[in-house]
Amino acid sequence: MTDRDAAHSAADVLYGSEAARSAEGYVQTPVAYDGIILAGFGGPEGQDDVIPFLRNVTRGRGIPDERLEEVAHHYRHFGGVSPINAQNRELKLALETALQARGIDLPVYWGNRNWAPYLAEVVTEAADAGDTTLLAFATSAYSSFSSCRQYREDLAGVIEETGLAGTVTIDKIRPFYDHPGFVDAFVQGVRASIEGFLEAGIAPADIEVLFSTHSIPTTDAERSGARDIDWGEGGAYAAQHEAVAAWTMAQVRDLIPAAADASWELVYQSRSGPPSQPWLEPDVCDVIAELPARGRRAVAVVPVGFMSDHMEVLWDLDTEAAEAASEAGLLFARTPTPGVSPAFVDGIVDLIEERLEGRPVAERQRVTTLTPSFDICRPGCCENVRAGFKPAVAGVAP
Ligand SMILES: CC1=C(CCC(=O)O)c2cc3nc(cc4[nH]c(cc5[nH]c(cc1n2)c(C)c5CCC(=O)O)c(CCC(=O)O)c4C)C(CCC(=O)O)=C3C
Numbered sequence: 001m002t003d004r005d006a007a008h009s010a011a012d013v014l015y016g017s018e019a020a021r022s023a024e025g026y027v028q029t030p031v032a033y034d035g036i037i038l039a040g041f042g043g044p045e046g047q048d049d050v051i052p053f054l055r056n057v058t059r060g061r062g063i064p065d066e067r068l069e070e071v072a073h074h075y076r077h078f079g080g081v082s083p084i085n086a087q088n089r090e091l092k093l094a095l096e097t098a099l100q101a102r103g104i105d106l107p108v109y110w111g112n113r114n115w116a117p118y119l120a121e122v123v124t125e126a127a128d129a130g131d132t133t134l135l136a137f138a139t140s141a142y143s144s145f146s147s148c149r150q151y152r153e154d155l156a157g158v159i160e161e162t163g164l165a166g167t168v169t170i171d172k173i174r175p176f177y178d179h180p181g182f183v184d185a186f187v188q189g190v191r192a193s194i195e196g197f198l199e200a201g202i203a204p205a206d207i208e209v210l211f212s213t214h215s216i217p218t219t220d221a222e223r224s225g226a227r228d229i230d231w232g233e234g235g236a237y238a239a240q241h242e243a244v245a246a247w248t249m250a251q252v253r254d255l256i257p258a259a260a261d262a263s264w265e266l267v268y269q270s271r272s273g274p275p276s277q278p279w280l281e282p283d284v285c286d287v288i289a290e291l292p293a294r295g296r297r298a299v300a301v302v303p304v305g306f307m308s309d310h311m312e313v314l315w316d317l318d319t320e321a322a323e324a325a326s327e328a329g330l331l332f333a334r335t336p337t338p339g340v341s342p343a344f345v346d347g348i349v350d351l352i353e354e355r356l357e358g359r360p361v362a363e364r365q366r367v368t369t370l371t372p373s374f375d376i377c378r379p380g381c382c383e384n385v386r387a388g389f390k391p392a393v394a395g396v397a398p
């Protein structure tokens with residue numbers, strides 16, 4: 001056992017249901033959940049919320065003040081309001097309706113990691129209502145510290161701080177990047193934007209499709225996903241995005257044969273942290289600037305790393321990337337996020353049903369050939385080298 005394993009073992013207090021403590025990483029027996037936790041990121045809802053929200057997001061992370069100022073400016077531009085809370089309220093409603101339509105009688109509790117309503121409040125509310133065996137859906141599709149483990153640690157922190165350890169258990173739905181309900185919006189969006197470019201007289205070979213996701217520190221990327229799987233450079237995080245992008249392009253090429261001549265690439269956006277720290281590259285705007293020299297005349301930007309149109313999409317793509325494309329003289333399209341599209345909402349219901357039934361892994365829906373995402377993260381999954389290990393739900397100790 002390495003020092004890192006020992007540190008992890010000591011930290012790994014388990015707060016999942018008994019059935020969820022599976023060493024294989026998959027729960028293939030039914031669990032009678034009492035309710036669903038829709039675990040969101042959270043966002044400010046007015047100018048006064050902006051700085052306190054940013055402090056919550058960056059607590060203990062060493063994000064430079066200049067970066068906070070810059071990000072505050074993005075929110076200020078939209079009245080200090082992030083669209084993310086409204087989107088999660090809408091998703092909660094859509095999910096409740098879809099669950100009912102499928103005959104699943106479960107309440108949906110919505111809470112956030114970084115802003116009100118906080119997860120601690122809603123877990124307490126659930127427990128007060130007698131709903132103690134909970135299944136969380138985190139609004140984040142891929143494996144990495146920020147998109148998976150951070151949610152798991154925050155949910156464990158909530159159980160500890162509310163004094164509900166021993167009363168409440170929280171399991172977590174697998175990273176869902178490869179679920180057909182999630183990728184549908186990207187396939188439809190790429191198809192529509194390529195058709196639009198073709199109608200505008202652009203030759204297929206002059207079209208570039210850029211799949212864009214949140215940049216993360218390369219150290220986080222290397223440690224993303226299960227450690228006993230070789231994901232290649234960029235870890236599970238990069239591998240999962242590459243796989244979704246490749247699958248999306250293959251679908252679109254089946255739908256419009258001319259798209260066979262369009263090129264595509266995975267790019268990154270919204271970098272923060274100190275300049276000395278390496279983050280995943282290339283940056284979406286840098287690549288856009290190079291496209292004319294590569295003979296491209298049109299670019300479709302696909303927010304493949306994002307579930308809804310939050311600030312990263314509205315600012316970094318619809319504002320900055322659109323501007324970069326205009327400066328480069330390129331036609332520009334930004335394709336939709338899954339949002340509350342029926343395909344995505346039905347997909348979430350399917351992910352919930354998977355766990356209620358304890359569906360065998362071989363029967364689960366997924367579009368890539370990567371290892372099926374685990375219900376229970378493996379030891380050391382998605383480690384954050386800066387912060388080390390904290391207790392986390394939905395994991396197993398070594
Ligand atoms: C992988 C990933 C996702 C996708 C997965 C997920 O959904 O979780 C994501 C989502 C989001 N990130 C968001 C906002 C911010 N992220 C920040 C900072 C950071 N994000 C990171 C990664 C990710 N972030 C990282 C490695 C940092 C550096 C500091 C740290 O390690 O924490 C900062 C601080 C300032 C800055 O540096 O930009 C803010 C304000 C919002 C809300 C947007 C809205 O309001 O609409 C959302 C959905």
Ligand SMILES: [Fe+2]
Nearest residue numbers: 148377381382
């Ligand atoms: Fe994980």
